Amino acid sequence: MKALRIHVERIVRPIRASVLRKNKMREELLAHLETAFEEESAVAISDCEALEQATKRLGDPRALREELQASVPWIERVGFSRIPLRLEPEAYASDEPFGWRGSARIATGIVALTVVLSSLFFAINQAVSPDTGLAPRLGIEVLERLPLLAVSYGCEWVAFFATYLLFDLVGLRDAMSPWNRMPSFVKACLSVSSLIIAAGFFLVMAVVLAESILWGKTPHLIAKSVIADIQSVPYWVWLGALCFSVLYTMNTKHRERRQYEEWGCLQIEDDSGMRS
Amino acid sequence: MDNIHGNLLRGHLEGMVLSVLERGEGHGYDILKRLQDLGRGALALKEGSLYPALYRMEEAGLIRARWESDTAKRRGPRRRIYALTEKGRKELSRSRETWRAFAGIIGRIMEEPT
Numbered sequence: 141m142k143a144l145r146i147h148v149e150r151i152v153r154p155i156r157a158s159v160l161r162k163n164k165m166r167e168e169l170l171a172h173l174e175t176a177f178e179e180e181s182a183v184a185i186s187d188c189e190a191l192e193q194a195t196k197r198l199g200d201p202r203a204l205r206e207e208l209q210a211s212v213p214w215i216e217r218v219g220f221s222r223i224p225l226r227l228e229p230e231a232y233a234s235d236e237p238f239g240w241r242g243s244a245r246i247a248t249g250i251v252a253l254t255v256v257l258s259s260l261f262f263a264i265n266q267a268v269s270p271d272t273g274l275a276p277r278l279g280i281e282v283l284e285r286l287p288l289l290a291v292s293y294g295c296e297w298v299a300f301f302a303t304y305l306l307f308d309l310v311g312l313r314d315a316m317s318p319w320n321r322m323p324s325f326v327k328a329c330l331s332v333s334s335l336i337i338a339a340g341f342f343l344v345m346a347v348v349l350a351e352s353i354l355w356g357k358t359p360h361l362i363a364k365s366v367i368a369d370i371q372s373v374p375y376w377v378w379l380g381a382l383c384f385s386v387l388y389t390m391n392t393k394h395r396e397r398r399q400y401e402e403w404g405c406l407q408i409e410d411d412s413g414m415r416s
Numbered sequence: 417m418d419n420i421h422g423n424l425l426r427g428h429l430e431g432m433v434l435s436v437l438e439r440g441e442g443h444g445y446d447i448l449k450r451l452q453d454l455g456r457g458a459l460a461l462k463e464g465s466l467y468p469a470l471y472r473m474e475e476a477g478l479i480r481a482r483w484e485s486d487t488a489k490r491r492g493p494r495r496r497i498y499a500l501t502e503k504g505r506k507e508l509s510r511s512r513e514t515w516r517a518f519a520g521i522i523g524r525i526m527e528e529p530t
Binding site: 151164165167168169170171172174175176197198199200203204207208210211212213 | 443444445462463464465467468469471472475492493494495496
């Protein structure tokens with residue numbers, strides 16, 4: 141019954157958790173509601189009344205959502221927060237304008253995450269290196285080379301900003317989200333490849349800059365050696381990677397299509413009665 | 417007797433679920449029905465509250481879950497069958513001890529003077 145699905149979706153959709161976990165919640169709550177509905181149908185005078193009683197028995201949707209959210213491990217809550225990664229649209233506003241503002245917001249979120257992770261890396265490195273010799277010792281050189289780090293973060297910001305803006309301009313963003321429209325397979329492949337290229341570009345920059353900071357090598361020479369390394373990879377490795385990415389995308393799109401047909405296409409109301 | 421609900425119930429929900437599962441595995445709705453039967457209708461539990469508790473306990477390793485395999489008997493979405501783990505069994509005996517101590521102390525305090 142569609143009304144039961146809509147009620148479940150209203151509870152589960154805004155929860156910050158992996159799709160796998162949310163699907164588990166969806167299926168289990170739906171099974172529960174269907175059984176409760178069958179029970180209520182036996183005594184109620186109409187389907188409408190049975191539906192009302194069954195949903196009432198489940199409890200207040202907002203309170204239940206909060207309890208379900210609290211049962212999600214914190215690491216998953218952080219990983220699936222919508223602001224930096226935007227793997228899913230905002231809770232209900234799936235048609236929110238994106239454009240340069242959205243791209244800037246995502247790029248800033250990703251850079252902020254990198255700053256935190258790289259700061260952690262430098263702190264750990266600093267802590268272990270003097271005594272154990274497990275990592276190259278960092279001293280005042282890090283401070284001297286901070287401008288290089290700033291350049292790295294700047295490059296990362298530009299790479300992700302440009303990628304997401306491009307996504308928006310040519311409609312690839314829809315291909316990444318099963319919720320908005322049904323994407324074509326070609327668009328989905330293009331969008332996955334663009335993201336991989338943006339991430340790869342940043343990784344090369346990060347390797348070059350990290351090596352120059354940690355071991356004092358010249359960025360220019362490191363960049364040349366990285367490019368030489370890439371060129372020395374045999375063609376069948378690239379071909380294999382391409383096949384893998386195509387198969388992976390096909391599989392993902394198949395799952396997303398099913399997900400969209402079962403849950404994503406449902407029009408739900410938020411707690412204030414707004415439809416999306 | 418008035419229904420037992422709200423915080424009074426929530427504080428003991430996990431222990432009660434473990435106790436129910438000790439008598440045999442079951443899916444969410446089944447656990448709820450068993451709780452209500454054992455509570456003789458006095459437990460006013462919002463049914464949805466059971467699932468966050470089950471997920472928390474599963475995350476903590478107190479119970480384990482599997483999707484029901486035999487879908488031929490019924491149509492509709494699959495259900496998850498929950499069972500007690502060894503860790504859950506130990507937690508249950510700890511909960512029982514705590515409850516007995518708690519009930520004993522409160523009982524003595526609340527008793528009418530003779």
